[in-house]
Amino acid sequence: TGSVGASVASAEQDELSQRLARLRDQM
């Protein structure tokens, strides 16, 4: 379950990075 937790965390982190990139993209 540790690795499932880690991959969920990593996916959420990626989503945040993508949202940040989109926010900055349109600037």
Added chain:
Amino acid sequence: PAQLKAVQHHLRTAQEHEKRDPVVAYYCRLYAMQTGMKLDSKTPECRKFLVKLMDQLESMKTELSDDDSITQEVVGNAHIENYALKMFLYADNEDRAGRFHKNMIKSFYTASLLLDVLSVFGELSEENIQHRKYARWKAAYIHNCLKSGETPE
């Protein structure tokens, strides 16, 4: 969260500028977001906090979509830099006139925070780095003097 303590003052500055200057509020939050992600985006409490901050940034961006300072990075950069220098100059004038008070301490400190925020646009100039260092030092120095009843030099 404690891990994101380094950006709490930038977020407070954002709150204080919500009505007065939403562009300043937006870029303070963007700085906090970028810095926060570097500090800790893994632990659940930080992730939750950062997701909420991102929601706020996206909705601010929609609300401010007609403002060139939000849609054009170079205009945003100039806006924040001018605002920071305005704060700096006000505090510096008070300092040179020998008028030491809470408001000028806060202006020095806010100027230093906004100079941090400028880093969302790229590397800070040497001049801005020096201004930031001076403003932060002045704020701490005058604050300590007033607290201990000394007159600042």
